[in-house]
Amino acid sequence: MSYDTPTDLERLAGLSRRRFIGAGALCGAALFLGGNLLSRSVLADSVARASGSTLLGFDSIPTSTADTVIVPPGYRASVLISWGEPLFSDVPAFKHDGTNTAEDQERQFGDNNDGMSFFPFPNDPDRALMAINNEYTNYRYLLPHGKAPQSADDVRKALAAEGVSVIEVRRVDGQWHFARDSEYNRRIHGNAPIRISGPAAGHDLLKTEADATGTQVLGTFQNCANGKTPWGTYLTCEENFTDCFGSTDAAITFNAAQKRYGVTVESKGNNWHLHNARFDIAKTPNELNRHGWVVEIDPFDPASTPVKRTALGRFKHENAALATTRDGRVVVYMGDDERGEFIYKFITRDRFNAATPKANRDLLDHGTLYVAKFDEGDGNANHPKGRGQWIELTHGKNGLTTENGFNSQADILIHARLAGTKVGATRMDRPEWIAVSPKDGQVYCTLTNNSKRGGEGQPVGGPNPRANNLYGQILRWREHGDDGLATTFDWDLFLMAGNPAVHPEDPYDGSENINANNMFNSPDGLGFDDAGRLWVLTDGDDSNKGEYAGMGNNQMLCANPDTGEIRRFMVGPVGCEVTGITFSPDQRSLFVNIQHPGEEGGSTFPEHRPDGRPRSSVMVITRDDGGIIGA
Numbered sequence: 001m002s003y004d005t006p007t008d009l010e011r012l013a014g015l016s017r018r019r020f021i022g023a024g025a026l027c028g029a030a031l032f033l034g035g036n037l038l039s040r041s042v043l044a045d046s047v048a049r050a051s052g053s054t055l056l057g058f059d060s061i062p063t064s065t066a067d068t069v070i071v072p073p074g075y076r077a078s079v080l081i082s083w084g085e086p087l088f089s090d091v092p093a094f095k096h097d098g099t100n101t102a103e104d105q106e107r108q109f110g111d112n113n114d115g116m117s118f119f120p121f122p123n124d125p126d127r128a129l130m131a132i133n134n135e136y137t138n139y140r141y142l143l144p145h146g147k148a149p150q151s152a153d154d155v156r157k158a159l160a161a162e163g164v165s166v167i168e169v170r171r172v173d174g175q176w177h178f179a180r181d182s183e184y185n186r187r188i189h190g191n192a193p194i195r196i197s198g199p200a201a202g203h204d205l206l207k208t209e210a211d212a213t214g215t216q217v218l219g220t221f222q223n224c225a226n227g228k229t230p231w232g233t234y235l236t237c238e239e240n241f242t243d244c245f246g247s248t249d250a251a252i253t254f255n256a257a258q259k260r261y262g263v264t265v266e267s268k269g270n271n272w273h274l275h276n277a278r279f280d281i282a283k284t285p286n287e288l289n290r291h292g293w294v295v296e297i298d299p300f301d302p303a304s305t306p307v308k309r310t311a312l313g314r315f316k317h318e319n320a321a322l323a324t325t326r327d328g329r330v331v332v333y334m335g336d337d338e339r340g341e342f343i344y345k346f347i348t349r350d351r352f353n354a355a356t357p358k359a360n361r362d363l364l365d366h367g368t369l370y371v372a373k374f375d376e377g378d379g380n381a382n383h384p385k386g387r388g389q390w391i392e393l394t395h396g397k398n399g400l401t402t403e404n405g406f407n408s409q410a411d412i413l414i415h416a417r418l419a420g421t422k423v424g425a426t427r428m429d430r431p432e433w434i435a436v437s438p439k440d441g442q443v444y445c446t447l448t449n450n451s452k453r454g455g456e457g458q459p460v461g462g463p464n465p466r467a468n469n470l471y472g473q474i475l476r477w478r479e480h481g482d483d484g485l486a487t488t489f490d491w492d493l494f495l496m497a498g499n500p501a502v503h504p505e506d507p508y509d510g511s512e513n514i515n516a517n518n519m520f521n522s523p524d525g526l527g528f529d530d531a532g533r534l535w536v537l538t539d540g541d542d543s544n545k546g547e548y549a550g551m552g553n554n555q556m557l558c559a560n561p562d563t564g565e566i567r568r569f570m571v572g573p574v575g576c577e578v579t580g581i582t583f584s585p586d587q588r589s590l591f592v593n594i595q596h597p598g599e600e601g602g603s604t605f606p607e608h609r610p611d612g613r614p615r616s617s618v619m620v621i622t623r624d625d626g627g628i629i630g631a
């Protein structure tokens with residue numbers, strides 16, 4: 001996250017100017033040499049000459065298939081909190097047989113932690129809040145019977161396991177710990193009251209029998225990744241919401257929008273609709289439209305009602321990466337994680353008010369949404385680059401008219417995917433996280449993989465250069481004029497993941513910065529630290545066989561954005577995804593999530609009890625010498 005530090009406000013004040021200067025200093029050579037900013041070899045040379053040193057101060061570690069977290073020598077990884085941990089002393093402890101009730105789970109740490117942000121207290125360096133997403137739940141561990149929900153109570157427990165957990169953390173002797181019973185500890189789960197605001201609030205498609213106003217909804221769930229605003233609030237992004245809906249009428253005909261968003265009669269096996277009519281499209285069709293948004297939460301006000309910000313569009317949101325424009329407005333970059341879906345950006349209408357944080361309370365309700373269109377690029381096999389444009393998704397523009405089926409701005413936002421198609425946006429290889437460099441403002445986006453690339457409607461080319469894209473790539477772009485207001489940009493691929501051991505001489509061997517010692521697949525999580533190191537987290541095939549031989553468990557790597565060098569920093573336990581990243585303000589603690597260890601069995605992480613269930617956990621990584629992580 002570009003603002004995931006305690007010095008957000010300070011940084012924001014100088015960001016535009018610094019970003020411009022930084023870009024000039026780093027890229028001047030590239031600029032003069034060809035007009036294309038993204039010549040990596042030139043950039044690498046100039047940086048190497050300027051600094052004479054590397055950004056990465058640790059040695060790449062080997063891969064692993066062990067059921068534990070491995071970090072470089074001199075580092076340690078500790079559990080901060082795990083799924084099911086009571087947030088308050090009067091809540092029952094986590095039970096390894098799955099018999100905790102829904103009521104317990106509503107006041108315990110949620111399951112499958114994903115994106116998260118760190119909010120330091122202004123006047124106490126040893127206290128902070130963390131807002132942490134709980135994306136989904138594993139029924140084999142959540143419920144005593146280990147199957148999909150069989151009752152309304154099972155559904156309530158599943159809803160309780162998802163959403164967001166806000167916790168206080170305190171630092172003692174240099175180590176951060178969870179603070180049970182803090183007045184700030186809070187669960188915002190799948191049944192929590194939430195307000196809907198922005199242009200789509202109150203639209204007929206958002207009204208239900210339970211809420212005739214279309215402005216009050218129960219719950220946020222499938223909370224994937226996140227963002228942090230410069231005014232101190234948390235953004236949680238609703239991703240695979242359609243999986244929670246199904247239809248008790250098997251003969252139902254889904255309309256074009258429902259089909260495009262991927263609903264199924266069977267709810268991908270979640271079965272909530274069989275026990276709670278809210279999730280039954282046959283009975284409550286509009287409930288589906290009330291999910292798939294970005295939700296804003298004020299962690300420092302435990303009594304506050306979270307708000308769904310409809311101006312940012314409705315799709316399968318991965319994260320929200322924030323930056324500022326030269327004139328002080330806020331830009332939000334967002335990916336829609338599905339094969340062939342789009343990348344978006346939102347620009348606020350009004351300027352950010354650094355002096356009065358509360359004045360920004362509704363900043364995200366007014367602005368302009370854009371979708372990205374990429375050209376074919378230069379076709380270079382190792383390092384393709386090209387240009388792109390942002391196309392405005394505003395009613396009355398670019399064919400988004402009533403005659404073409406878009407009746408209002410609300411209609412466009414609710415059906416952002418349909419609007420993107422109408423304006424010719426580029427179908428991407430599953431956009432996951434986006435991160436903005438604190439050094440030069442370049443924007444990075446993980447395109448995790450895409451088995452459908454090369455099939456109908458998803459031609460090979462541009463930033464999606466490989467058919468049946470097994471391994472994924474990291475896309476990067478620079479806004480023209482180094483200003484988020486720009487509607488055009490230059491792009492390149494920062495890396496293409498691959499397996500050089502299995503594919504020595506074909507496009508699946510990866511880009512030049514991938515080798516047998518740092519290879520991985522399916523880049524997903526992404527984040528910068530203050531020094532500009534790029535951290536890459538994976539959610540891929542961990543079979544360690546065939547196309548994935550030698551890659552081991554999912555992992556976290558660290559890259560030098562200027563040279564392209566990438567080293568493996570951490571490997572997770574069996575069956576996990578590594579996701580969610582944030583840092584303490586002093587950069588001496590790195591927080592990272594182990595999500596769904598043992599998803600298919602085979603793990604008892606982190607407690608390793610013979611009779612125990614694996615538990616998703618937040619890890620805190622520190623250095624034995626107390627130094628800066630990665631340096």
Ligand code: FEO
Pocket residue numbers: 135224225239318337432
């Ligand atoms: Fe929740 Fe696209 O990962």
Ligand code: CA
Pocket residue numbers: 224225318432433524525539579
């Ligand atoms: Ca993800």
Ligand code: CA
Pocket residue numbers: 432448524539
């Ligand atoms: Ca993923």
